Amino acid sequence: MELIFEKSVAGRRGFDFGSSDVPVHGHIDPQYARGAEASLPEVSELDVVRHYTLLSQKNFSIDTHFYPLGSCTMKYNPKFTEGLARLSGFTDLHPLLAQLSGGEQWTQGALQILYELERWMCEMTGFTHFTMQPLAGAHGELTGIMLMAAYHRARGNSKKKYVIIPDSAHGTNPASAAVAGYETISIPSNKDGGMDLEALKAAVNDETAGLMMTVPSTYGVFEGNISEIAMIIHAVDGIMYYDGANLNAVLGRFRPGDIGFDVTHKTFATPHGGGGPGSGPVGVNEKLAKFLPISRVVKKSDGDYALDYNYAQSIGYISSFYGNFGLLVRAYAYILMLGKEGLMDTANHAVLNANYIRKKLEPYYKICFDRICMHESVFSAQIQAQRGAHAIDIAKFLIDQQIHPPTVYFPISVPEAIMIEPTETESKKTMDHFIKIMIEADQLSLNNPSVFKEFPKTMPITRPDEVKAARDIKTSFYTSSSNAA
Amino acid sequence: MNPYITNTPKEIEQMLSSIGVDSIDALFADIKPEHRLKSFDLPQGLSEYEVVRHLTSLSLKNNVHVVPFIGGGFYDHYIPSAVSSLTSRGEFYTAYTPYQPECAQGTLQALFEYQSSMCALTGMDVSNASLYDGGTALYEAMMMAIRITGRNKVIMDGGVSPIYRKILKTYTHHLSYEFQETPVVHGQSSREEIYRLLDNDTAVVILQNPNFFGAIDDLTDIIQKAHSVGALALISVYPISLGLLKTPAQMGADIVTGEGQSLGLPLNFGGPYLGFMCARKKYIRKMPGRIVGETLDSKGQRCFVNTLQAREQHIRREKATSNICTNVSLCALQAAIFMAVVGKNGLTAMAQLNLDKAEYAKQLLSKIKGVEVKRSSPTFNEFTVHLPKDASQVVAAMMKKGFAAGFPLGRYYPGMERYLLVAVTEKRTKEEIDRYAKALQEVLD
Numbered sequence: 001m002e003l004i005f006e007k008s009v010a011g012r013r014g015f016d017f018g019s020s021d022v023p024v025h026g027h028i029d030p031q032y033a034r035g036a037e038a039s040l041p042e043v044s045e046l047d048v049v050r051h052y053t054l055l056s057q058k059n060f061s062i063d064t065h066f067y068p069l070g071s072c073t074m075k076y077n078p079k080f081t082e083g084l085a086r087l088s089g090f091t092d093l094h095p096l097l098a099q100l101s102g103g104e105q106w107t108q109g110a111l112q113i114l115y116e117l118e119r120w121m122c123e124m125t126g127f128t129h130f131t132m133q134p135l136a137g138a139h140g141e142l143t144g145i146m147l148m149a150a151y152h153r154a155r156g157n158s159k160k161k162y163v164i165i166p167d168s169a170h171g172t173n174p175a176s177a178a179v180a181g182y183e184t185i186s187i188p189s190n191k192d193g194g195m196d197l198e199a200l201k202a203a204v205n206d207e208t209a210g211l212m213m214t215v216p217s218t219y220g221v222f223e224g225n226i227s228e229i230a231m232i233i234h235a236v237d238g239i240m241y242y243d244g245a246n247l248n249a250v251l252g253r254f255r256p257g258d259i260g261f262d263v264t265h266k267t268f269a270t271p272h273g274g275g276g277p278g279s280g281p282v283g284v285n286e287k288l289a290k291f292l293p294i295s296r297v298v299k300k301s302d303g304d305y306a307l308d309y310n311y312a313q314s315i316g317y318i319s320s321f322y323g324n325f326g327l328l329v330r331a332y333a334y335i336l337m338l339g340k341e342g343l344m345d346t347a348n349h350a351v352l353n354a355n356y357i358r359k360k361l362e363p364y365y366k367i368c369f370d371r372i373c374m375h376e377s378v379f380s381a382q383i384q385a386q387r388g389a390h391a392i393d394i395a396k397f398l399i400d401q402q403i404h405p406p407t408v409y410f411p412i413s414v415p416e417a418i419m420i421e422p423t424e425t426e427s428k429k430t431m432d433h434f435i436k437i438m439i440e441a442d443q444l445s446l447n448n449p450s451v452f453k454e455f456p457k458t459m460p461i462t463r464p465d466e467v468k469a470a471r472d473i474k475t476s477f478y479t480s481s482s483n484a485a
Numbered sequence: 486m487n488p489y490i491t492n493t494p495k496e497i498e499q500m501l502s503s504i505g506v507d508s509i510d511a512l513f514a515d516i517k518p519e520h521r522l523k524s525f526d527l528p529q530g531l532s533e534y535e536v537v538r539h540l541t542s543l544s545l546k547n548n549v550h551v552v553p554f555i556g557g558g559f560y561d562h563y564i565p566s567a568v569s570s571l572t573s574r575g576e577f578y579t580a581y582t583p584y585q586p587e588c589a590q591g592t593l594q595a596l597f598e599y600q601s602s603m604c605a606l607t608g609m610d611v612s613n614a615s616l617y618d619g620g621t622a623l624y625e626a627m628m629m630a631i632r633i634t635g636r637n638k639v640i641m642d643g644g645v646s647p648i649y650r651k652i653l654k655t656y657t658h659h660l661s662y663e664f665q666e667t668p669v670v671h672g673q674s675s676r677e678e679i680y681r682l683l684d685n686d687t688a689v690v691i692l693q694n695p696n697f698f699g700a701i702d703d704l705t706d707i708i709q710k711a712h713s714v715g716a717l718a719l720i721s722v723y724p725i726s727l728g729l730l731k732t733p734a735q736m737g738a739d740i741v742t743g744e745g746q747s748l749g750l751p752l753n754f755g756g757p758y759l760g761f762m763c764a765r766k767k768y769i770r771k772m773p774g775r776i777v778g779e780t781l782d783s784k785g786q787r788c789f790v791n792t793l794q795a796r797e798q799h800i801r802r803e804k805a806t807s808n809i810c811t812n813v814s815l816c817a818l819q820a821a822i823f824m825a826v827v828g829k830n831g832l833t834a835m836a837q838l839n840l841d842k843a844e845y846a847k848q849l850l851s852k853i854k855g856v857e858v859k860r861s862s863p864t865f866n867e868f869t870v871h872l873p874k875d876a877s878q879v880v881a882a883m884m885k886k887g888f889a890a891g892f893p894l895g896r897y898y899p900g901m902e903r904y905l906l907v908a909v910t911e912k913r914t915k916e917e918i919d920r921y922a923k924a925l926q927e928v929l930d
Contacts, residue, residue, distance in 0.1 A: 001590075004598050004825050014826045015565050017834050021915040024848060026840035028729050032701050032863060035735075038727060039605040040829045045567050048825045052595065052818075056576035059591035063575030074581055076489055080533050082573070089544025095755035096555050096892055101877045102884035109546030110754045123526055135617035135756065138798070138810040149659050175798035175808035179628075181660050184803045222515040253513050255522040273815030274592035275582035275775065277617070277757035293655070316655035320558075320620045320648050320744075321755025333540055339530025342487035348509045349490045355512055356500040372504075372512055399588050404581065410799075427491040428500060459587040461782040469780035469792040473769060477601035479610050 001058075001460075004041045004051050005477045012042040039478065058460045059274070060404045066430050068357070070376040070407040070419025071170070071218055073248050077271045078337070081330040090329055095321040104306055111305035114297045114322055117332045118281075124343070125247070125264055126257025127283030131292045132323035137245065140265025140280025141176035141212070143293065143318050147263055147284060148210045148239040149180055150291040150315050157237065160209035164233075166195055168218045168411045173243060182209055189413065193221035193369040195229060204232055210239035215256065216246045216374035218411045218419070220354065222254075230260030239263060239288070248423070249351055249375030252344030263288055268331035279327040293318040349424035350375040353431060357420055360435045364442040368414055376421035380414055384442060388449030391416045394441045396455035396463065401437045486530055547754075551884065552917050554846075556867045556908025557697070557892045558619065558646050559758075560747045562725065562835075563912050565826045568749045572819045582811070583777075586790045592814060593789035596777040599821035606727050606824070606832075607741045608734025609763035613774040615817040616809065619744025620652040622760030623691070623721050625773045625807055626740045627653060629764075630689035630717040631662065632806070633771050638663040638686045642674045644696025645721060647897035671861040672700040672869065680710055687716040689740075694722055694730070698869045698894075699906065700862035701730060708737040724748050724761070726865045728836025733763075740764045749823025750816055759816040770796060773807030838911035839866035842918065846909045849922035855929055867908040869894065873929060876905040882928040888921055 043051075060067075067074035085091075089109060098107040118130040134140035145163065152160040163177035164185050174184040185203050190196045195213075211233045216222045223229070230240050242256035244266030256264050265280045284292060294314045295307040307322075338346065351374055358367065358377040365379040381391040389397075395405030407419040422431055444451065456462065474480070492500070497509075506512060531539070553561045572578060576591060583589030583596075596614045603612035616622040627639060639657075641650060643666055650666070657664065663686070667678040679690060690711045695701045708718040717739040725747045733741040745759030746752070764772055770793060778792030798805040827835060843866040851858040855873035872879055876893035883890035895902035909918065 001594065003594070003601070004821075005601060012828075013830055014567075014828045015831045017563070017831065017838055017911060020838055020841045022842050022845035022918070024841050024845040026837065026844040028701075028840070029863060031703050032731055033729060034608075034727065034731050037829050037833050038732075040602055040827070040832055041825045042829050043825060045565070045826055048822060049567055049571065051825070052571045052822055053574070055591040055595055056571075056574045057591065058589075058594070059576045059580045060585075060588040061576045061581075062579035065588075067581060069581065072581065077579070078489060078533075080537060082578075084537065084540045084544075086569075087541060087544040089541075089547045089549055091751035091753050092549035092561075093547050093754040094553050094555055094561065094752045094889065095559060096557050097551065097553075097889055098754075099896065100555070100884065100889060100893070101881035103551075103880075103889065106548035106551055106884075107754070109543035112543060112546070120527060123524065126522065126524075135621065136809075136811045138808045139617060139621070142808055146655070146659070153659065170810075171797075171799040171802045171805070172808055172810045174803035175801070175805045178803040178805075179808045224515060224517060226520060250513075250516065252525050253522060254516050254520055255525075258523045259520050271578050272581050273578050273813075274580040274589070274595075274818065275814035276615075276811035277813040277816055278811045316658070317620075317648065317651040318655055319652065319756075320618060320758075324756035325754040326751075326757055329540070333536050336528065336539065337531055337533060337536045338487050340525060340527040342530045343527065344525070345487035345490055349487075349492065351512045352492075352497065352500055352504075352509055355504045355506075359504045372506075372515065374515075395585065396587065399585060404588060405585055424487070425489045425491065428496040456587045460590050461587055461786055461788040462784050464586050464782045464788045464790045465780050466790055466792070469778040469790050470795075472780075473766075473792070474779040475597070475600050475611050475769070475776055475792070476604040477598070478604050479766065 001054065003477055004043060007043055007047055007051065008041040010042060012044055014043055014045045014048055065402060065404050066426060066434060067404040068406050068420045068422050068434055069404060070421040071245065071410065073421060073423055074272060075423035076425035081333045084333045085326050085329045098307055108305055110325065111297050113329060113332050115299055115305050117328055120335050121281055121283060124251065125266065125283050126255030127264065128286050129289040129292060130281050130283045132281045132328055133293050133319050134265060134280035134282055135319055135324055136276060136278035137265060137267055137280040138172040138176060140282045141172055142179055143282045144241050144263045144265055145177050145180035146315050147288045147291045151239060151288055152209060154313060159206050161207040163209050164203055164211045166213060167413045169212060169214060170245065173212045193217060193219040194223050194225060197225055197228065200229065200232060204236055206236055208236050208238045210241055212241040212243060214243040214245055216249050219369055219378050220373035220376040221369055222374055226259055246375055249347055251347040253347060257285060268334060270327045270330060277324050277327060279324045291315050346424050353422040353424060353426060357422055357431055357435060361438055364439055376419060378411065378414055379418045381416040381418050384445040385416045387445045389445035389452045391418050393452035393455065397441050397452060398437060399456040400458045403434055403437060551887055551889045553889045554891050554907050554909060554921060555889045557906060558744055559752060560908060561752060561910050561912055562747050564749050564751065567826050568819055568822050571822050572815060577818060578815055583791060586788065590788060593777050595818045595821055596814065597779065597789045599817040600777060602821055602824040603761055603763055606724055607763045608732035609741055610766035611769045612761065612763040613772050613776050615812040616760035616762055616774050617813060618756060618758040618760045619742065620649045622742040622762050623649050624653050624656050626719050626742045626762055627689060627691060629771050629773060630719055630740060633768060634688040634717060636686050636688035637661065638688055640665050640667060640679055640682050640687060640690045642667055642692045643669040644674055644698060645691055645693040646697050669698065672698050672859060673702055673862050674707060676707060679707055683710060683714050683716060685714055687714060689717045689719050691719045694720055695726055695865050695867065699864040699867035701865055703731060703736065705736045725836055725839065728832040729840065730865065745820050748820035750819055757813055757816055759813055759820055771806060774809050775812045835911055842911065842913055843868060843909040846907065846918045849918060853922065853926045853929065866910060867906060870905050870907060872903050872905055875902050879928055883924060886924040888924055
């Protein structure tokens with residue numbers, strides 16, 4: 001399909017800002033002026049509407065397709081939260097209004113949402129305070145690690161050097177720890193998918209700043225030795241970081257704050273958006289609360305809400321304002337509607353659905369850990385790969401069957417990994433269809449493995465040449481491709 | 486009750502039986518009794534209508550009818566209806582990150598177009614597919630400059646947003662970088678002070694145009710001086726101003742970042758926003774964040790993929806260029822559509838309207854007794870005024886008259902308690918500007 005720039009016709013206009021109603025015409029001195037206009041497209045509004053509507057139809061999306069995508073919890077997000085986030089009382093609100101004298105009173109509705117959402121997040125996770133400011137999960141991780149660093153610094157402990165991370169962790173965990181100035185140590189998993197306690201004990205010493213852990217893990221396994229792990233880390237004054245990526249599976253069953261975790265991040269009810277924007281609120285216990293970023297939202301004695309910047313030990317500003325407010329409105333509406341029982345149902349059915357798929361596919365694909373799983377299960381396509389159909393090939397076959405592939409090749413510790421998370425919003429009927437297609441893929445790998453290389457055949461494009469993309473780099477219509485190797 | 490769970494009681498029974506357990510509780514047996522939660526005291530659920538009514542009433546407690554003359558890097562611009570109409574399509578906003586390019590060409594092509602428009606706007610060679618927001622983008626760019634040069638001294642102009650400067654300090658507080666801030670003199674960067682600090686240890690000089698006080702500048706001389714000692718120049722820009730102003734590329738900048746909210750995103754009480762980052766081509770492999778590149782499929786058709794992923798955390802883990810996992814895809818799409826609808830001529834027209842209205846407001850305000858409009862530097866759509874009394878008090882009094890009168894600079898600049906930063910976008914009508922000037926006169930009388 002043509003690019004919008006290729007549809008451009010000199011002189012065509014898409015929008016009219018109207019004529020000026022002020023009797024002044026400003027002038028920019030040539031020294032400060034750009035001269036030629038920016039080469040943006042020259043197209044009509046109809047051109048734009050058709051172009052992007054047609055582009056949208058080249059995507060899979062939750063509204064059109066099933067995404068059994070492990071680790072990413074691609075669930076359906078209710079439509080009413082979208083409508084609420086688009087109310088002008090939210091969208092037209094200038095963030096600095098709340099910081100002006102006399103302006104707080106005009107932002108009470110927004111501040112109330114931030115305040116109450118913080119209370120609910122605390123109750124869901126067992127922490128005492130939350131900040132809504134982090135703008136994505138990885139941003140939340142970085143914030144959490146900076147809180148860890150602030151804690152050690154405040155205690156005058158300059159020995160802390162290492163953050164311990166299991167090998168099953170998301171790549172963001174080690175990257176966040178590194179960005180915050182720590183070195184990382186990777187701990188292998190045992191044969192049941194839990195943490196190898198002996199390896200942990202051997203790695204922990206006075207230089208251990210903390211541990212980052214995802215529970216349930218990316219293997220879909222609930223770590224049975226959490227209490228022991230927390231004791232080992234706390235014994236050297238380390239901080240226990242809970243990566244909340246998989247909290248969906250244990251809502252209403254387990255709270256990280258109850259059993260020794262000190263800090264967490266968690267997202268709720270945010271549509272994926274084709275890759276963001278996200279949101280990564282961070283929760284802490286009393287030990288770390290004084291280090292939270294500013295501003296904080298407080299409730300005053302007269303019942304009004306206010307922004308409070310007065311925390312001497314705060315790590316400071318981690319973003320410009322109060323978080324991705326538009327997404328927090330969605331989370332607030334979602335939690336308010338589901339309530340206590342509805343949230344517990346979420347976890348119950350996420351786990352039920354995941355186990356149903358696990359059980360049905362076990363006869364065909366090698367399961368990594370033969371036990372009841374939480375919200376996701378990890379298979380390996382090793383058997384199929386030996387026949388010539390690798391995990392990536394099965395993924396491309398699924399695309400032709402109008403199913404978004406599961407996460408493949410993650411966790412990296414599992415060869416030919418296929419990670420499946422159906423989420424609670426999918427029905428048995430949808431899953432039965434997926435299971436049938438997965439069994440067909442297995443059969444096909446046995447009967448005719450060579451056809452896999454041709455998949456997908458029904459999409460707007462076939463498999464792209466990714467090596468060429470990285471070698472002959474072309475990232476803009478205006479810049480000729482170049483070999484930047 | 487969770488209405489988004491679709492399985493019927495009968496299906497649930499069938500599934501439990503397939504799994505070989507007799508209850509959902511049995512699936513949670515791995516959670517030992519001592520690990521079970523101590524409390525889960527959340528409100529009872531509500532109907533959709535009840536939630537809508539509650540949130541609508543909360544939204545009405547926010548007053549969006551106060552006429553805004555505040556900017557500070559975040560502006561009240563008009564958003565053509567086609568923009569949100571298109572980004573509201575479920576095929577865009579409920580799509581996953583485009584790791585499987587065959588079923589994500591819509592998102593990928595749109596991001597390529599976004600990158601192309603950002604290059605056109607800034608004049609730079611390459612753009613990434615967006616970062617969280619303007620402040621975190623500036624931080625990522627600073628780290629990129631430190632990686633490229635292998636040096637650790639940062640010179641930061643005092644005209645860079647104080648909000649951004651606070652963010653950078655938070656992220657670097659515990660790391661061993663030398664951070665030097667230079668003062669703003671008569672609204673402009675202090676060449677003298679920057680040149681005094683520039684040396685062979687300097688990784689980057691960070692500048693902003695227009696600066697936080699609204700002043701515009703030609704930064705070419707500073708950038709040349711930075712290059713002469715092997716340092717990079719990083720400029721944070723306000724994209725709408727680039728409808729008229731000299732581009733960072735024309736000035737010789739190496740890396741350009743900014744807040745893209747003004748490109749078709751609502752103010753949204755602070756987010757989601759759009760951090761953009763552009764750079765010279767030779768630095769692309771040091772850039773953080775996702776980048777979409779053009780390639781061919783196995784049949785030779787043009788297509789788009791996430792490229793240079795070897796820089797990223799899911800491959801490189803602790804050695805990645807950044808811990809960033811997501812961009813703000815939907816916001817970048819929104820900006821791409823905004824730039825397409827407004828187009829080449831529209832952006833210039835929009836920028837000119839901003840300039841005209843701000844110049845008109847300057848004229849009116851300068852006639853008020855005791856108000857001094859600072860004129861030491863030219864401005865775009867935001868400018869600084871000196872008031873005869875505390876700006877914060879004036880703002881409070883103006884609020885009662887229905888105006889968000891501007892941003893009191895004393896909040897971030899000690900000693901500037903009587904200075905007010907006033908923004909005037911294309912949305913402000915002559916009548917609003919006239920009423921604003923009248924109200925200010927009354928407040929000061």
